[in-house]
Amino acid sequence: VPADLARHAILTPLVFGPEELASGVWQQTVEPVDALFIHAHPDDESLDFAVLMAALGRRGLRIATLLLTDGESGIDRYPSRTVPAGYPAGRLAGETLRTVRVEETRRALAILGSDYYLRAGWRNHPYNRRADELPLDAIMAAWGGEEAVVTQVAQVIAALAPRLVVAPDGPSEAREHFEHEATGVVxxxxxxxxxxxxxxxxAYLISVDPFQRELYPDAIAIPRAPWGEDLRAVQGAALSQHHTQADASVIGIRRLLDLPFEYYRVVHWGLEESLDELLGVAGGVRSEATPR
Structure with missing residues (x-):
């Protein structure tokens, strides 16, 4: 059952959909952000970025999250899940699943502390077996062409003027979902x-799978409790909001909540503050290989 939002949320994100992003009207509503997190699907923000996002959000930094797809081609775990208020009965698919997953993400981001939730709404491809994997050029074509998609993401970055961007790697040195790698490339x-x-x-960071971190020996480690509050518990509440997704609300909770660190590679760090200073790490506790 999703965790109680009234107990765990720290803000109410503003949500902007594909039409608003395409028209540029959303830019009249937002303010520059400290950090922009970008990923492929609903639940990726809670699986890969939760500790860092929650730490920055609880420090009062302004955060935006851009997800390139809405996860409409994924699999609803019904009937292995309950049917809370607001969920249609039965197995969800297509546009109905899209609508529900957007709302699940809005709730998760309310817990993690993202002020803005931006949806590119690009096509989500099914991925149930290795035969479903697509090459980068096919994904780019389905999303509207490389020049168009890169330009749109660049426009989002320009409009939000983030001090820090966080995204998946692409091409990845680890075994990853093909749309995660495409997102990293974009x-x-x-x-x-x-x-x-x-x-x-x-500054620019890429997320590192904690179970494949040996492929990134230079990765930095963000502690789960940088100044006392256990942010893995916050992550658990966020993951539980993705009630239709086994990867988040079942497997993610089972595998991630006991881990001491969340890992990233520093692609570029040109900020005056160190990462520890952004996080407010106290008592001399430092992330491994903290960028300066």
């Missing part, structure tokens, strides 16, 4: 586009 190229224009974030 973000990397969008940041390159922004830097060529004399803009771009001061």
């Amino acid at each position: 973000v990397r190229r969008a940041i390159e586009m922004e830097r060529a224009a004399g803009r771009g974030p001061g």
Whole structure:
């Protein structure tokens, strides 16, 4: 059962959909952010970014989250889940599943502390076996073409002017979902586009799977309780909101909540503050290999 939102939420995210992103009207509502988190699907933000996002959010930093798809081609775990208030009865698919997963993500981000939830709404491809995997050029074509998708993400970065961008790796050195890798490629190229224009974030991190971190020996480690509060517990409440997704509300909770660290690779760090200073790490406790 999803954790009680009234007990765990720290804010109410503003949600902007594909039409608003395409028109640019959303830019009239937002303010510059400290951190922009970008990923492929609903639940990825809670699986990969939760400790870092929750730490920054609870420090009062302004956060935005951009998800490139709505997870509409995924599998609803019904009948292995309950049917809480607000959930249609039966197995969900397609547009109905999209609507529910957007709401699940909004609730998760309310707990993690993201002020803005931006939805690109690009096509989500099914992924149930290795034969479903697609090459990068096929994903880019389905999303609207490489130039168009990179430009749209670059426009989001320019509009939000984040000091820090966090995204998956792409191409990844680890075994990852093909749309995660595509997202990483898009973000990397969008940041390159922004830097060529004399803009771009001061810092850029990529998330590292804790179960494949040996492939990233230079990864930094974010402690689960940087200043006392156990942010893995916050992550558990966020993961539980993704009630239709076994990867989050079952497997994620089972595998992640006992881990002491969340891992990232530093692609670039040009901020005056160290990462520990952004996190407010107290008492001399430091992340491993903290960027300066």
